[in-house]
Amino acid sequence: MVANIKDKAVIAGVANTKFSKDSGVSELSLAAQAIKGACDDAGIHPSEIDGMATFTMDTNDEIEVARALGCGGLTFWGRSHYGGGAATGSLHQAVMAVSTGMAECVAVFRALNGRSGHRFSSGVSGAITTADAIHWGWYMPYGLLTPASWVAMFTQRWMKLTGISKDAFYEVAHATREYAVNNPNAAFYGRSFDRAEYDAARKIADPLQLFDCCQETDGGSAIIVTTPERARDMKKPGVAVRGIAQASAPDQEQMTSFYREEFAAIPEMEIAAKNVYEMSGLTPDDVDAAVIYDAFSPIVLWQIEAWNFCGFGESGDFVLDGALRPGGRLPCNTHGGQLSEAYIHGVNGIVEATRLVRGESLNQPKKNIEHALVTSGVGIPTGGAILGKLD
Amino acid sequence: MxxxxxxxxxxxxxxxxxxxxxxxxxxxxxxNATMIRHWAEAMGDTNPAYTNTEWAEKSARGKTIxxxxxxxxxxxxxxxxxxxxxxxxxxxxxxxxxxxxxxxxxxxxxxxxxxxxxxxxxxxxxxxxxxxxxxxxxxxxxxxxxxxxxxxxxxxxxxxxxxxxxxxxxxxxxxxxxxxxxxxxxLEVPTRIPSPRGHDNGWWWEAVDKGKVMIQRCSNCQTLRHPPRPMCGECQSMEWDSVESKLDGEVLSHTELHHPKIPGYQYPLVCAVIKLGEGTNIVSNVVGCEPSDVHIGMRVKGKVEQVDEKNMLPQFYPA
The missing domain is CATH 3.10.129.10 (Hotdog Thioesterase)
Known part of the structure; x- marks a missing residue:
């Protein structure tokens, strides 16, 4: 049985800060700027915010953010765990709070100096003292200690099982880059690339090369989530959350679920997809565009299969038919994605999905976007949501 | 004085x-380009901004630096x-x-x-x-x-x-x-990053220090599990013992790590998920062959070796 929160919570405002490689400001400043921007987009004052949701990995305390913004008191705060798996997870927290009345106006945010501060690509190390240090200990001594290396291990096996080649990875990376070319806030604004450049790029962890890997970015993104009633009084057309789900699957590890019967798979995302479709009463045919978490190019393909846009092993042909491009079946990562816009842990993806439904994307497809999918990172406990126009 | x-x-x-x-x-x-190339080769720095004229011409700088x-x-x-x-x-x-x-x-x-x-x-x-x-x-x-x-x-x-x-x-x-x-x-030479050792895994690494790779076994239902955990997921028993692996394995997946190169690790470096004959999977390195020879389905044989001044680790060779 799937909980019914369909259309009970609405995104009323979204914003990104400027994205850069060296923000020169604190992560708290980025959080405050992003939320203020989202408030302006919604036409509300920060004092109307009474709840906050973010990632366990975010360094900004909710009360510090609230003081910085002049929010006043809060009646709800909640965090979602597992790195990029928390992208729609933090939205999930906000939706639960709003739909149950625990809060009326929740700011979802993620802010990080991901390039000038701690860089994920530097890997996990012996210095970490968190509870999952023991988990990483099964991989660190062998040198398997960066996100790219963990994803590479899945990818190599998945390529063998499906026969899908790097042609499909290139198509994902290239389609995404072409969108970024039009986005002034994107890392690769104005900078296209071709297959030769893609193939010549630095090797990271076989089969992944540089342009299969996302950005590392300083920046913040925020979303204002409120009730349908209040959303109707705000500045912009509301974007309703039709369905949202989190999921982990049996034998789940963070990025290293290598002990399943078949580990070249993301069963957790299949569960999330099934639940979101059931909750929203929608099918893949109803989804007009998507923002699919793209820390690495192949993970977009796995998710296209998990969300049933095609069958297992068919995502290569699906994208090579041009599905992700502006006039394609499923225009995807139209902001330039995390591969080419910015890596804000997927929350910039929620901003873009909202804009797609509003008709505000810099690369707005010509067709009507009634519903847009947005997903969290995979290889970890994950989730996703379908957004649609508020009636 | x-x-x-x-x-x-x-x-x-x-x-x-x-x-x-x-x-x-x-x-x-x-x-000059010649000295730059010598230096980049000696340092192992493959950044195309230094040596690849064609690439650099299309870059934001428009030339090599x-x-x-x-x-x-x-x-x-x-x-x-x-x-x-x-x-x-x-x-x-x-x-x-x-x-x-x-x-x-x-x-x-x-x-x-x-x-x-x-x-x-x-x-x-x-x-x-x-x-x-x-x-x-x-x-x-x-x-x-x-x-x-x-x-x-x-x-x-x-x-x-x-x-x-x-x-x-x-x-x-x-x-x-x-x-x-x-x-x-x-003047320490960097070593591989060892695993932290706690209640649930310390015994496993101590066995590796003595040259053995163990697999945890539920005392109640005999299910093998790796990595070690405090409770059996099948029957919830907290009683366990362990069996020593023969380290006969098959490569289920693999990746050669190129970047970043972490101090303390020797490259080329190949990591693999290996299915052991006993039935559990383990992550380790495949050594003793060219990285390009490693493939899914490859039979491998492991042994515990001293990999640097501080660490004993299981390493797998072509069988």
Whole structure:
């Protein structure tokens, strides 16, 4: 049985800060700027915010953010765990709070100096003292200690099982880059690339090369989530959350679920997809565009299969038919994605999905976007949501 | 050295503070692609911004640049330094130290700061001053003084490219094996990052230290599990023992790691998920063959080896 929160919570405002490689400001400043921007987009004052949701990995305390913004008191705060798996997870927290009345106006945010501060690509190390240090200990001594290396291990096996080649990875990376070319806030604004450049790029962890890997970015993104009633009084057309789900699957590890019967798979995302479709009463045919978490190019393909846009092993042909491009079946990562816009842990993806439904994307497809999918990172406990126009 | 002698010596050396070693002097050769290529190859730096003209032409800079860390390279005197080095403030200072018995020399710190990039064709000028000389210090190497030179680099347009400060210890070598040994011990070679050890995994790593790879087994339902956990997921029993793996395995997936290269690890480096004959999977390295020979379905045989000064690890070879 799937909980019914369909259309009970609405995104009323979204914003990104400027994205850069060296923000020169604190992560708290980025959080405050992003939320203020989202408030302006919604036409509300920060004092109307009474709840906050973010990632366990975010360094900004909710009360510090609230003081910085002049929010006043809060009646709800909640965090979602597992790195990029928390992208729609933090939205999930906000939706639960709003739909149950625990809060009326929740700011979802993620802010990080991901390039000038701690860089994920530097890997996990012996210095970490968190509870999952023991988990990483099964991989660190062998040198398997960066996100790219963990994803590479899945990818190599998945390529063998499906026969899908790097042609499909290139198509994902290239389609995404072409969108970024039009986005002034994107890392690769104005900078296209071709297959030769893609193939010549630095090797990271076989089969992944540089342009299969996302950005590392300083920046913040925020979303204002409120009730349908209040959303109707705000500045912009509301974007309703039709369905949202989190999921982990049996034998789940963070990025290293290598002990399943078949580990070249993301069963957790299949569960999330099934639940979101059931909750929203929608099918893949109803989804007009998507923002699919793209820390690495192949993970977009796995998710296209998990969300049933095609069958297992068919995502290569699906994208090579041009599905992700502006006039394609499923225009995807139209902001330039995390591969080419910015890596804000997927929350910039929620901003873009909202804009797609509003008709505000810099690369707005010509067709009507009634519903847009947005997903969290995979290889970890994950989730996703379908957004649609508020009636 | 009596206190008076020391005072007289220090007056002499401190007089060098602030003295110019050289005025802004042009390098023998302009910045050039050949030297850049040699340096990049030696350092293993494959950044195309330094060596790939075609790539660089399409980049934001529109041309290749010199690696900033080469700043100090351009003005090196080269092989003639051994026979024809002109006397300057620095060599006079070094001679003074030597004359008073401070014959030991140890470079301790180099710090570079970059302001502007240099590209092939640019002419690099270097100006150097003796910036600082420390008080007398008693170090593990012996008593001595740190002195620091600061070189400032500029280009043909007079624009500042960067600076380099170089700190050297001049000391009276001591015949103190204990002190020297203690000092050498601090010059540690980096090793692989070991796993932290706790309640649930410490026993497993201790077995590896003794040359064995164990697989945890539920005492109640006999299910094997790896990595070790406190409770059996099948029957919830917390009682367990373990069996030793024969380390016969099959590669389920693999990746060769290229970037970033982590200090303490030897590259090429291949990681793999290996299905053991006993039925559980383990992550390890595949060694003893070309990385390109590793493939899914490959049969491998493992053994526990000392991989560096600190770590014993299971490693798998082609069977």
């Amino acid at each position: 009596t206190p008076e002698e020391q005072k007289a010596f220090e007056d002499k050396i401190y007089a060098f503070k602030g003295r110019k070693v050289c005025e802004a002097t042009p390098a023998k050769d302009p910045v 010199a690696p900033p860390a080469m700043l100090y390279v351009w003005n090196q005197q080269g092989i003639t330094a051994a026979s024809e080095r002109a006397s300057n403030a620095q060599s006079e200072l070094v001679q003074l130290f030597n004359d008073y018995g401070f014959t030991g020399v140890l470079g301790t710190n180099v710090k570079q700061e970059y302001f502007k990039e240099a590209a092939p064709g640019d002419q690099v000028f270097m100006e150097m001053v003796i910036d600082n000389i420390s008080e007398r210090k008693n170090t593990a190497r012996g008593a001595g003084y740190f002195h620091e030179t600061v070189a400032t680099f500029s280009n043909q347009s007079g624009e500042k490219l960067g600076t380099q400060s170089f700190r050297v210890l001049k000391f009276i070598p001591q015949d103190q094996p204990a002190a020297a040994a203690a000092d050498d011990a601090r």
